[in-house]
Every structure is written in structure tokens, then in C-alpha cells.
Amino acid sequence: xxxxxxxxxxxxxxxxxxxxxxxxxxxxxxxxxxxxxxxxxxxxxxxxxxxxxxxxxxxxxxxxxxxxxxxxxxxxxxxxxxxxxxxxxxxxxxxxxxxxxxxxxxxxxxxxxxxxxxxxxxxxxxxxxxxxxxxxxxxxxxxxxxxxxxxxxxxxxxxxxxxxxxxxxxxxxxxxxxxxxxxxxxxxxxxxxxxxxxxxxxxxxxxxxxxxxxxxxxxxxxxxxxxxxxxxxxxxxxxxxxxxxxxxxxxxxxxxxxxxxxxxxxxxxxxxxxxxxxxxxxxxxxxxxxxxxxxxxxxxxxxxxxxxxxxxxxxxxxxxxxxxxxxxxxxxxxxxxxxxxxxxxxxxxxxxxxxxxxxxxxxxxxxxxxxxxxxxxxxxxxxxxxxxxxxxxxxxxxxxxxxxxxxxxxxxxxxxxxxxxxxxxxxxxxxxxxxxxxxxxxxxxxxxxxxxxxxxxxxxxxxxxxxxxxxxxxxxxxxxxxxxxxxxxxxxxxxxxxxxxxxxxxxxxxxxxxxxxxxxxxxxxxxxxxxxxxxxxxxxxxxxxxxxxxxxxxxxxxxxxxxxxxxxxxxxxxxxxxxxxxxxxxxxxxxxxxxxx
RNA sequence: GGUCCCGUAGUUCAACGGAUAGAAUAGAAGUUUCCUAAACUUUAGAUUCGGGUUCGAUUCCCGGCGAGACUACCA
Numbered sequence: 001x002x003x004x005x006x007x008x009x010x011x012x013x014x015x016x017x018x019x020x021x022x023x024x025x026x027x028x029x030x031x032x033x034x035x036x037x038x039x040x041x042x043x044x045x046x047x048x049x050x051x052x053x054x055x056x057x058x059x060x061x062x063x064x065x066x067x068x069x070x071x072x073x074x075x076x077x078x079x080x081x082x083x084x085x086x087x088x089x090x091x092x093x094x095x096x097x098x099x100x101x102x103x104x105x106x107x108x109x110x111x112x113x114x115x116x117x118x119x120x121x122x123x124x125x126x127x128x129x130x131x132x133x134x135x136x137x138x139x140x141x142x143x144x145x146x147x148x149x150x151x152x153x154x155x156x157x158x159x160x161x162x163x164x165x166x167x168x169x170x171x172x173x174x175x176x177x178x179x180x181x182x183x184x185x186x187x188x189x190x191x192x193x194x195x196x197x198x199x200x201x202x203x204x205x206x207x208x209x210x211x212x213x214x215x216x217x218x219x220x221x222x223x224x225x226x227x228x229x230x231x232x233x234x235x236x237x238x239x240x241x242x243x244x245x246x247x248x249x250x251x252x253x254x255x256x257x258x259x260x261x262x263x264x265x266x267x268x269x270x271x272x273x274x275x276x277x278x279x280x281x282x283x284x285x286x287x288x289x290x291x292x293x294x295x296x297x298x299x300x301x302x303x304x305x306x307x308x309x310x311x312x313x314x315x316x317x318x319x320x321x322x323x324x325x326x327x328x329x330x331x332x333x334x335x336x337x338x339x340x341x342x343x344x345x346x347x348x349x350x351x352x353x354x355x356x357x358x359x360x361x362x363x364x365x366x367x368x369x370x371x372x373x374x375x376x377x378x379x380x381x382x383x384x385x386x387x388x389x390x391x392x393x394x395x396x397x398x399x400x401x402x403x404x405x406x407x408x409x410x411x412x413x414x415x416x417x418x419x420x421x422x423x424x425x426x427x428x429x430x431x432x433x434x435x436x437x438x439x440x441x442x443x444x445x446x447x448x449x450x451x452x453x454x455x456x457x458x459x460x461x462x463x464x465x466x467x468x469x470x471x472x473x474x475x476x477x478x479x480x481x482x483x484x485x486x487x488x489x490x491x492x493x494x495x496x497x498x499x500x501x502x503x504x505x506x507x508x509x510x511x512x513x514x515x516x517x518x519x520x521x522x523x524x525x526x527x528x529x530x531x532x533x534x535x536x537x538x539x540x541x542x543x544x545x546x547x548x549x550x551x552x553x554x555x556x557x558x559x560x561x562x563x564x565x566x567x568x569x570x571x572x573x574x575x576x577x578x579x580x581x582x583x584x585x586x587x588x589x590x591x592x593x594x595x596x597x
Numbered sequence: 598g599g600u601c602c603c604g605u606a607g608u609u610c611a612a613c614g615g616a617u618a619g620a621a622u623a624g625a626a627g628u629u630u631c632c633u634a635a636a637c638u639u640u641a642g643a644u645u646c647g648g649g650u651u652c653g654a655u656u657c658c659c660g661g662c663g664a665g666a667c668u669a670c671c672a
Contacts, residue, residue: 034616044615046652056652082652083616126672163672280672307670317600324670331672360601361667387602388666395665424635442635454610457602459665461609470635472621473610480635488632529613541611541620548620551636560632597635 002099003073003092003521004030004041010071011043014063021051032518038078039085040518046082056082091505093517097570098502100520100577107524107584109153117155117347120146120384122354123272124161127259128168129197131266131406133389133396133462134356137451140590141386142354143272144452144536147588149352152531157346160274161338164256165281170237172196173251174230175203185258191265191407192258206230269410271444271590276345278338287337288329290373291322299372315368317361322369335366339375351377352534357385357457384534387459389451404464410444416467417443417476426597438597442476445591449475452589453540473544475591478582481547482593485579488559492572495560503570516553516574519546523581527588536589543585550578 008028015023029044045060052059057079064077064084075089100106122142125131131139146156176183176199185192207230214224225231240248267273291308294300300310300322308323322333329337342348353363363383370378388395396403418439421427427435450468454460470476492499509517523542530538559575562568586593 029613029615031613031615036617042616046615049652081616124672166672168672305670318668321670326670328670330670334672356666357602358666364601385602390665420635426633426635450609458610459603463609466608469609469622472635474621474635476635477621480633484633484636491632537611544620552638554632555637558632597633 003088003096006073007041007067007071007086007088010067010074011063014066014070015048015051018062018066019048019051019053021048023048023051033085037080037083037085038087039076040088040514041086043084043086044082045084049082060084088514090507090509090514093509093514094503094505094507096521097517097574097577100517101573102501104580105584106577106581107527108151111150111153111155115153115155116349117157118149118350118352119157119159119342119346119348120149120352120354121159121161122146123267123274124163124355125263126163126168127193127196127256128172128200129398130191130193130262133404133406133409136270136406136409136447137386137389137460138354138356139267139270139272140448140451141384141456141536143270143590144539144588145352145354145384145534147590148527148530148534148536148539151527151588154350157276157348158274159276159278159342161278161280161283163280165241165284167234167238168200169252169256170234170241171203171207172199173248173255174234174237175199175206176255177251179206185261191262192260193262193266194405194407195262196255196259203230203234266406266410269444270406271592278341280334283338283341284329284334285337286341287333287335288323288327290336290340291333294322294373310365310369310372312365312368317365317368320365320369332362332366332369335362336369336373339366339370339377343375343377348377350380350382352382352384354384354386357387359383360385382534384456386456390459390461392461392463392465404462409464410447413447413468414440414443417446417470420470421597438594441592441594442470442479442597445475445479445586445593446470447475448589448591449478449540452536453544455537456535478543478547478586479591479593480597481551482579482582482586483595483597484554485550485575485582486595489572489576489579491560497569497572499569499573499576503573504566507566507570509570512553512556513570513574516549516578519549520574520577520581523585526585530588539585539588543582546578546581546585550575 008025008030011028012023012025015021027047029047030041031044033039033042043063045056045063048059048063049056052062054062060079060082064079064086067074067086068077073089073092074086076087078085120142123135123139125135142158146158149156179202180199183195185195188195190198207228210228210230211224214227215221219227237248241252291300295302295308300308302308305325306327307321307325310320310322312318312320320332321330323329339351342351355363360383363381363385367378367381370381390396391402391404393402418435421435421439421442427438430438446468453473468474526538526542530536557571559568559571562571583593
């Protein structure tokens with residue numbers, strides 16, 4: 001914030017004047033003063049002891065006196081051990097609030113023609129099963145990250161690479177042909193992605209059964225797998241698909257279209273979207289050319305069996321297969337191909353992959369390979385690696401049926417929100433449509449905030465049995481505060497109170513009010529930080545702090561009953577700006593805030 | 598075996614190397630003549646262990662213990 005920079009500059013000048021030493025801005029540690037102490041900002045003086053050659057207390061005292069005499073923004077100071085607590089002059093706070101109030105998009109850096117272009121890949125589902133809790137974290141993080149990058153002045157292209165080909169898809173197709181021919185999403189009343197997922201499970205069930213029977217005949221596990229007729233059929237189908245067999249491709253297209261319709265519904269409910277979707281079926285042959293190029297340049301090498309490899313032992317990694325002996329691509333080859341396609345399509349300055357941390361190794365390798373192949377962006381690619389969502393009993397396992405389905409989860413959250421709202425009597429004066437909308441906003445807000453407030457890199461635990469809280473550090477708590485501020489502002493408008501654009505600098509504020517302004521101003525640096533660290537959690541935790549502080553403020557001061565008109569207007573403007581920041585910050589998380597609830 | 602992550606109140610999460618490690622929940626006790634009580638106030642409770650670097654370590658380094666991921670000619 002502005003005041004901080006100003007004082008920071010004064011400190012640098014002060015050290016020079018007092019001790020003749022040059023210090024960098026990085027050495028000036030200005031942090032918010034802890035609640036137990038008097039002051040707004042605290043300077044840690046330990047880094048300056050070498051220059052001052054005095055005790056921490058004396059050094060702090062000297063710097064404090066210098067600032068008091070030379071920096072008008074500093075109104076008072078006190079020294080505790082090596083910490084110099086500074087009190088900022090009241091007029092600065094009013095000026096700061098006036099500044100924030102004059103900017104409808106405070107803290108947001110505008111995107112211009114010259115802004116760098118960031119491509120963010122996220123979601124990237126398989127078309128053989130519906131989205132689950134892990135995808136929910138991916139989607140929410142990806143969408144929020146895109147919003148945060150935009151807020152930091154980047155052009156953003158959101159992209160999704162759909163894994164729509166391969167043996168797993170064939171399994172669903174085969175199961176449908178064998179045990180469900182004629183069934184459609186309409187006839188079954190199921191969402192397309194769920195229907196296909198069911199067939200995938202059905203295949204697995206029959207396959208397991210077959211293996212069991214083969215093993216009963218005395219075959220080993222491996223022999224049984226090799227002899228499985230079902231698996232052989234699936235493989236045959238994949239070959240037909242790759243050969244462009246009309247019937248197989250037609251079936252594949254039809255079933256995929258069901259899945260996409262299902263996914264679209266889920267994405268819509270979740271509130272996420274994409275600017276450009278790539279399909280693996282259209283890109284999986286790309287990359288081969290690049291690998292051959294690398295082979296010619298001598299970056300890669302060919303083994304006797306014809307397979308192509310990259311030797312990464314020089315980078316501390318292993319050898320990596322890029323083309324099978326039969327010349328077909330693997331995952332890595334495809335990622336090289338899609339990278340090339342994307343850079344052909346867009347002038348990308350930075351590429352961010354939102355992919356779980358189980359693929360850390362893959363992206364480490366990809367980065368090196370792209371770099372070796374001469375892609376300028378290779379080294380700079382960002383693998384936004386997020387942790388797993390675990391259940392109390394451990395990792396989600398589809399085989400054990402412990403997967404939490406995304407659609408079910410969202411429906412349940414909305415349902416719970418409805419029940420809680422009803423119990424609290426919040427829905428009494430609403431039409432069914434309004435009640436529905438509020439339940440949805442609150443239920444989804446609760447889920448989104450629950451996931452986004454956690455440091456993305458860390459694994460997190462989700463307990464489906466204990467539904468997500470609506471009290472405390474939660475989405476609804478923030479939404480509620482927002483709605484309440486809206487209500488106060490509505491009442492003020494009804495009373496005909498007109499708010500001025502600028503507040504007079506002479507207004508005397510309490511400590512609490514100054515703290516609120518300080519907190520508000522921090523929004524800008526929080527957004528910067530979140531962009532730099534790729535962490536929506538910073539935004540979430542900041543908003544919570546702001547809201548918690550505001551709630552106490554709200555209770556301590558009766559805004560509308562304040563008799564001093566100037567003060568009343570100040571508090572209304574402060575409240576309006578808190579609401580503005582809440583709305584802005586929550587939108588960076590992809591969470592709606594209702595004006596009434 | 599190798600590489601990489603992680604370990605903080607009962608639980609879920611915080612803490613650029615900075616002051617007495619913060620919140621929320623669950624527990625105990627309170628606050629509705631008052632702008633929305635999904636709120637507020639009080640209370641009790643934690644850094645896996647052992648070294649090192651530092652004025653100062655939850656944070657950085659080394660080692661032990663514990664949990665997880667990766668180490669596929671799957672994607």
C-alpha cells in the first residue's frame with residue numbers, strides 16, 4: 001500500500017542520514033503491528049544493527065526520532081526490543097479510504113493490448129467416467145487462478161484437453177454394445193457422463209469375473225489377463241478406432257457426445273468455463289514430428305527395438321520413452337504435441353498446467369524436454385501442482401466405491417444450504433425461485449470456499465459424512481456479512497443519506513476504524529501476492545480476516561444510529577468499500593455473493 | 598532401493614527467518630427492547646523427535662521416526 005512505500009522510503013533515507021549506510025528496500029521489513037502493541041506498522045530493526053553499531057533499542061529509538069521529524073505520515077512511535085512500532089497520522093487513513101473509494105476496481109490491474117498472455121490448462125477429464133471430488137479441486141483452482149491472473153493484468157486463455165480416446169473409452173463402448181445396446185441418457189434418465197461411467201464399471205465387473213474363472217482353471221494372474229477375451233475385444237476395438245472404422249467411430253462419437261452434455265452441465269453448475277477445448281483424438285498424433293526432429297538433432301536416441309528415448313540422466317532423472325517400438329505415441333509425446341499446437345494457435349507468454357501433484361515427475365520431464373527441443377517457453381512452464389483430496393479413511397478409490405461424485409456433492413451442498421436456511425427462517429419471505437437461487441449460491445459458495453481456502457500444494461481432508469460448516473471460516477459467513485452490509489446501505493439510501501465522494505481529512509477516527517482501512521488497503525498487495533504465488537488461498541484467507549474484523553466493527557459501532565453525520569457517512573463509506581472488496585475478492589474465487597440472504 | 602512432498606490444539610486450516618505460534622470447529626460460560634444472532638463476548642487446548650546455522654527457527658541445513666506420491670511401452 002501507498003503509506004507503507006512512503007515510510008519504507010523514509011526509513012532508507014533515515015538509515016543513510018543517521019549511519020551513512022545504504023540499505024535495500026528488501027531489508028526494510030515493515031509489517032503490521034500485532035494487536036497487543038500500539039501502532040499500525042512495525043519496523044524490524046535487527047537488519048540495521050550492523051550499520052548503527054548500537055543496541056536494537058537505541059537503533060530503533062534513533063530511527064523513530066528521525067521518522068517523526070522527517071516523515072509527516074508518522075505521527076508517533078514506540079520501541080519494544082528490536083521492534084519499532086509506528087503510528088500513522090490520521091489524515092493518511094482518510095486519504096487512503098478516499099483513494100480506495102474512488103476506484104471501483106481497487107486492487108485490480110487492468111488488462112491492456114500489451115499485457116502478456118497466459119494460458120491455463122485445467123480440468124482435463126477422461127470421457128469414461130463422471131467428474132469427482134478431485135476434479136472439483138482442479139476445476140475450482142484452475143478457474144480461480146485464471147481470475148487471479150487476469151486481476152494481475154494478464155490476458156488469460158483457459159483451456160481444457162479432453163482425453164477422449166484410448167482403451168478405457170473402448171471398454172465403455174464394448175460394455176454398452178454387449179449389455180446395454182439401445183440405452184441412451186434419455187431412455188435411462190441418467191446424465192450422459194454417469195451412464196458411460198456405469199458401463200465402464202460394468203465392463204470391469206465382467207472382466208474381473210472372467211479373470212476369476214480363468215484363474216479357477218489354474219492360470220496365473222498374468223496368463224489370465226493375457227487370455228481374457230473381453231480385453232482382447234477392447235483392444236481390437238481400439239485398433240479399429242485408430243484405423244477409422246466407420247461403425248466404431250460413429251459409436252464413439254455418439255457416446256462421447258453424451259458425456260460432453262453431462263460435463264457441460266457439471267461445469268455450468270460449478271461455474272467454470274473454457275476459451276478453447278482441445279481433444280486428444282485430434283492431437284494425439286502431434287508430437288511425433290517433434291520427437292523425430294529431436295532424434296535428428298541428436299537430442300534423443302533410438303534403441304535396437306526401434307523405440308525412441310530421451311536420456312535425462314544428466315539432469316538427475318531417468319531415461320524416458322517417447323515413441324514405442326511400433327512407432328506409436330505415449331503420454332509425453334502427446335504433451336509435446338499439444339504444447340506445439342497451442343503455441344501455434346496463441347502467442348503464449350506463459351503456460352500453466354493445473355494438474356495434481358502425482359504428476360510432478362511428468363512435468364519436470366516435460367519442461368526439460370521442451371527446453372531441449374528448443375521451445376522458448378519450456379523452462380518457464382508452470383506446473384500448478386495441487387495436493388490430493390483425501391477422505392478420512394485415506395485416498396479415494398474407485399474400486400472400493402469411495403469416490404465422491406461431483407454432481408452428487410454439489411446437489412447435496414445445495415440441499416443442505418436449503419435446509420439450514422429454512423430452519424433459520426431466511427427463506428420465509430422469498431419466492432420458491434429466490435429460495436432456490438439463494439440455496440444454490442450458499443451451498444456452492446460453501447463448497448468452493450472450503451476447497452479454495454486451503455494451500456493448493458497441500459493434501460486436504462474432506463469428510464463427506466460431516467457436511468461442510470456454514471459457520472466460522474466459511475463461504476456463507478462471508479456471504480452473510482456481504483448481504484448484511486447491503487442491507488445497511490439500502491436502509492441508508494431509504495433514509496435519504498447521500499454519501500460524499502470524498503471525506504474531510506479532519507475526521508477523527510478510532511483505532512478500530514483505522515485498522516479497518518489498513519486491512520482494506522491490503523487487498524491490492526494480497527492480489528499481487530496471490531498472483532505471484534499462484535494461490536487462491538491467500539485471497540480466501542484475506543477476505544476472512546477482513547470479514548471477521550468487520551463483524552466486530554459492526555457490533556462495536558451502530559452505524560445508522562450514529563449522531564455525528566460525518567462519522568455516520570464515514571462508516572457507511574467504509575462499509576460500502578468492505579462490501580466492494582468482498583465482492584471483488586470472492587469473484588476471484590469464483591464465488592457469488594448475494595445481496596440478501 | 599531412488600526421487601519428491603508432507604508432519605502445528607481432539608478435528609479442519611493459518612503463520613516473507615521476527616514480538617506471547619493465529620483462526621475456525623467441537624467443549625465450558627455468556628449476549629437479542631439495538632442497522633440481518635449464518636453474528637458477537639469470555640474460557641480451555643498444539644509446532645513428530647535429536648542436532649546445526651542465527652540476535653532470533655514452525656519456517657533454512659543434517660539425521661531419526663511417521664504418512665503419502667512418483668519410480669508403466671496407461672493417460
